[in-house]
Amino acid sequence: MREEDVPQEKSFYQGHRRACYAVGKDEHYVLAKSAGWEVERVATEQALLELEEQVEEARQAAKRGTLSPLAYHFATRQMTPKMAAQHVGLSTWRVKRHMKPKVYAQLSPELKARYSQVLDVGQEELDRIPDAPRHVFLSDNEQAGDE
């Protein structure tokens, strides 16, 4: 890649610029700064929309009462039940059980406190699920400027 070809396209960098290496005028490599590359942005956006969809599915399931609020919070933290289990120090099997609303309703305050700590969600907010869908990872100003 030549220095003049270093892409300066729309990205999620929010004003940050990324360092990359490119061949300069005298055939020597230089450290150039890139504002973003369309190909990368498209790949990122696609992956994030997929994650947002998982969050939304978990949110609806929690609202319907088929899954506990924990499922929603895991999704917003990009944690699988296994990863959450490693953080809380429980077996994956137990964490999966806690994703059932009935079992969750009977959770001890101590366990809830541990989840709240690990997920960085306030104890009162642990039971609260947003009423409307919203993007967690994609900032909406990026969305507005899109397409």
Next chain:
Amino acid sequence: MSEFRHLHAAHCESGVTASLLRHQGLELSEPMVFGLGSGIFFFFPPLIKVMGMPLISFRSYPGNIFKLACRRLGVKFERKTFRSSTRGKAELDDLLAREIPVGIQTNMFWLSYFPSEFRSQFNGHNLIALERGGDDFLLSDPMLEETVRLDADALERARFAKGVLAPKGALYYPTEVPSEPDLVGAVKKGVNSAARRMLDPVPVIGVRGIRRMARAVRSWKSKEARKQKLMLGHIIRMQEEVGSGGAGFRFMYAAFLQEAGELLGHKPWLEASERMTEAGDCWRSNFAGTCGRIIKGRGTGDLDTVADALVECARLEEELYRFLLAYAPSKSVHSLATGTAAAAR
């Protein structure tokens, strides 16, 4: 101790290592550190999944660039991990109180100074802790153009996150830097070991790994279109997004080969650098560019076009590594180049 100078780099670990060594008086470029640490790599193992996506890596195992670069230069260093977060926190506070900049391994999700689009549960992000404030830390993250502050709670979460590659509070810093390191010898070792590993007969590593990925891409035809696009996008993200300096570290390695060739006065490495640039361009334009168009539903490419591009990348790289091994600098280059290096000093 001298004033710390922040370094904006392409990749976290090579940036951190170059930055820490420079602070100790050993001035090396980021590509030089990357080459000395044999950072270039390719790894595409079966079965291992990260967040439901196959593991793909364009660089060596996290921590290896720092370790190998230091070892080959004769730099002594300390690297520690912790079972208890209390002890890990205390150790970092203690080092910072003694004004020692410390490299640390972190989980990116909790680093709130990144745009939310880039925060993921990835445990291999490296940065430097500079100073402890009341409730926060002053950090030098090579991905950013300037130093940044992060609150102590977030940094603790980032350092002691669990899961694949769990950092376990890992911290590292050089303790003793030789006044006249054998840079030429270190460079030779770095190039040799990288080229050998990229030609490793193990089918999931190096150029054979790239070919395996090409076969995998062809086999995705049976998947639904949405899934195909997600998988192609995933490869692009591993190649470009995680801070590689472009084309999955290929451009950074080309920069290294150029610098090393000039240092030793060894012409074949200059040619190798040009070949590596060509391979990098193949990764970016032929491969990633085509994937991008497929994801957007434009252009004429399909999975076969993409796989062919990968095979071409593998071919360019294989020839290049064989060339590097065939035209390794002779022993006499060593004394000659150290002579000129000493004269330059």
